[in-house]
Amino acid sequence: MKEYIIRRVLISIPILIGTSFLIFYLFALLPGDYVDSNPSLTPQRAAELREFYGFNEPVIKRYFNWIAGIFHGDLGFSFQYQQPVTKVINQFIWNSFIVSIISLVITWIIALITGVYSAMKQYSIFDSFVTFFVFAAMSIPSFFIGLLLIKIFAIDMNLLPVGGMIDVGSNTTGLAHYVEIGRHMILPVFILVLLGTGSLTRYVRTSMLEVVRQDYIRTARAKGLKESKIIFKHALKNALLPCITLLAFELPALFSGAIIIEQVFNWPGIGQVQLESLNNRDYPVLMTFTMFLSFLTILGNLFADVAYAAVDPRIRLK
Template sequence: MWKFILRRFLVMIPQLFLLSLIVFMMAKAMPGDALSGQELNPKANPAELERIREELGLNDPWYQQYARWAGNAVQGDFGISYTHKTPVMDVIEDRLWNTVFLALVTLIFTYMLAIPLGILSGRYNDTWIDKSVTGYSYLGFGTPIFIFALIMLFIFGFALDWFPSGGSVDSKVEEGTFAYVVSKINHLILPALSTALIATTSTIQYLRNEIIDNKIKDFVRTARSKGVPESNVYSRHILRNSFLPIAAFLGYEITGLIGGSVIIETIFSYPGLGQLFLSSVSLRDFSVVTAIVMMTGFATLLGTLLSDIILSAVDPRIRIE
């Protein structure tokens, strides 16, 4: 197992290099630069803007800019945000934990809903329970997340006023207090639940199909022929094997929620990485854009590794060496 993990980390090095090159070139291909917007200001001095460009190295050849950026990025330095006038990592750090907390709460809600529904649908397939759960899954598959999130925001954020309609914490509470923690959780529930109700549909279908397939396998028939109680057949034989694909996708689920939070954070005005990414693109803040994409790409590679490790840990018969 340790040899496999080491090999995977070594393979990640050229993958990260290629990702960084693609991200940097795509950022440079965007029209204009961080100072382009200031040129529209009638009070702006073109000579002064050109001097700043030269000072920041924006006029250097792309390969020199990439080498300078990549060398600093390896050390954890992604430069200075042109918009916020502070180090990029300081800007990202303020938003990173908000996105991480949102992803974790969403994941908890997703599995709290998906696992019981998937088990019920698979165990009692072709019954009214299965048809109800399957109908919910099809409805979730066909509903765009941004439309569903807007409906949830209107109903529970504005009409019923059960949850805050934006932000990550109440500005009136003091940081570090119990009221601050309660406010944080209260701001997380609505966006996390809105995402989970849509994201849960794929997990339900995976689990349902695995249970139905495993119910007719030879090892299940053998267990029943030996007189094993039906509850033990489901818990030790059917469910254990049915959870393998769910466990394998755990790493992808975590990184996917972190990287795919742009829509939810924008709709709920939640100050996370997704909202920061959109605003940085519109403001041509290349330093922040490239840093966020690189961090998301690195998290995706780690999620892939985590999924393989979890899969081999859940089933001792599977050992990736």
């Protein structure tokens, strides 16, 4: 296992290098830059800024300067926020992470329970309801659900805040501050859970249906084992194997932010920063964050391979 992990890490190094060049080169091909996005600048001032920021240098030189900065802990400077990129990302990424991790945990708990039970009660009323819910959840746009919930719970019933992370002008501290943040998180988390539970429940149900029809499940039932032991000890572990791949790809999603939901609820997350950076052509922020997500994707794949062996003893990593 140790040798496999070390070898995978070594293989990941050239993959990251190639990914970094591809990301930088693609952003370099985009027309315009941050200077062009400011129409109030005179041509002389625009030329001075372009020379100052190094936009006139060859792409390969700019790439190596960027890589050298990464190794020295300098990920660039955000033109939009007038701050180092690391400070900008660190300021907003955790706001997205806390919403994503809570949504992920709740989504998986609900999907596993409903998916397994729906597979065990195939074609029942409960299974039909779950199937209807899955397609309904995947069909309704997230921004429509968000606006509808704001209308009902925030405006009409006045039970929850309209948006933001804290109340306007709030000075709460300690436990009251966290409770206030929790109230603002209810609607965004609910929508993310609603959207994620539908497809994942269907995936778990399909995987369970394939497993319970296998010969070893019939053999276990013929031996007289309890149904609960058959389902949760034998069937569920094998049914989770395809789901591990989905869980591994959730790692970059935890930090990427939900752009639409953050816009609807005015949540100060990294998804909103990405959209604003794209509109203002703040490419250092976009390049750094894209590279960070690429690293998390490679790390998630490594986690999936190791988790396969942990869940299924038949799998041997060599």
